[in-house]
Amino acid sequence: MFKVAVLGASGLLGRALADELALQPDWQVVSTAFRRAGSQLIALDIRDAQAVAQFIEREAPDAVVVAAAERRPDVCEHDPALARALNVDAVRYVAQAAARRGAWVLSISTDYVFDGSQPPYRYDARPSPLNAYGRSKLDGERALAETTAFGCVLRLPLLYGPIVDWTESAVTSLVPAIAASAHGTADTKPAVMDAWAIRYPTFTPDVAFVIRQMLEHHARGEAINGIAQWSGEEPMTKYEIALRLAEALQLGEARLTPQYTPTDATPRPHNCHLDSSRLEALGIGRRTRFDTAIREVLVKFPWPGDAAGSS
Ligand SMILES: NC(=O)c1ccc[n+]([C@@H]2O[C@H](COP(=O)([O-])OP(=O)(O)OC[C@H]3O[C@@H](n4cnc5c(N)ncnc54)[C@H](OP(=O)(O)O)[C@@H]3O)[C@@H](O)[C@H]2O)c1
Known part of the structure; x- marks a missing residue:
């Protein structure tokens, strides 16, 4: 059975993804959270390298989706150590543990890796972040690439979707x-x-659908590696x-x-309009108006x- 671990399943994107993956009859999904861990969500602090390694060893997933992060630009600006711990070091811990087990990693990143002066941005355009959040996410992308070739960064723009606040x-x-x-x-x-x-507001259930399609590629032995991007198309x-x-x-x-x-x-x-054509060429995508x-x-x-x- 194909097994997926979702890290950060209590967040805005993680919840939509957990809902989407729960619809897959033949997949097993294991989800984690930090402050909001509970009966359905295993407690995991992704800043703890040993805990991350033990979790991945124990659960032995085929794929790990990293939706846990510090994504508030103002917090990253004022607490760069926290931004680094969550957005860079933790990605490396996950990638190291996943590489040991042969699991594919999908790590979520942001359009803020670009400076926004020359849109649209292809996945291979040169990043040039303007703020601490963008810099930490770019360093996280590099941490993944340095650690494993069996993984993908998915850059996303401004997200909205079902909320709890x-x-x-x-x-x-x-x-x-x-x-x-x-x-x-x-x-x-x-x-x-x-x-x-x-901005290009992008609906989290659409992103969850895109991630599910990317996981399907991996499940049939056609994993998408490197950098991919997905965006709504209404500026x-x-x-x-x-x-x-x-x-x-x-x-x-x-x-x-x-x-x-x-x-x-x-x-x-x-x-920072993101060009989504790499995924579109693979038949991946959905956009709700x-x-x-x-x-x-x-x-x-x-x-x-x-x-x-x-x-
Ligand atoms: N939101 C956007 O507009 C946007 C735009 C572009 C890209 N992104 C990217 O999309 C991804 C998901 O963002 P989001 O908006 O869903 O974020 P979010 O709602 O703030 O959720 C963050 C998640 O990270 C978890 N987390 C926080 N600290 C943790 C720790 N120490 N250990 C383990 N988990 C921890 C949280 O768990 P608890 O709540 O249980 O503590 C929560 O599940 C991020 O990579 C973000 O950079 C977001």
């Missing part, structure tokens, strides 16, 4: 400010939304995302103001008093 995704984290702008008094200031950076700024969210939430008059110059404390790239997918998210996790969620 508004702050889990940079897409849904806009909702409280949008709602406040709609429900405020005449004196309430409009919500200011970035209209400078171009939008956070301001445009907020307009669509306001419409989906049916909150009435959301008052949003576009901000045309970057104001982030942590430098962020302008447009943003307006459809975001409504699915909001139905499952409605804003209090939100008409879209209550219908």
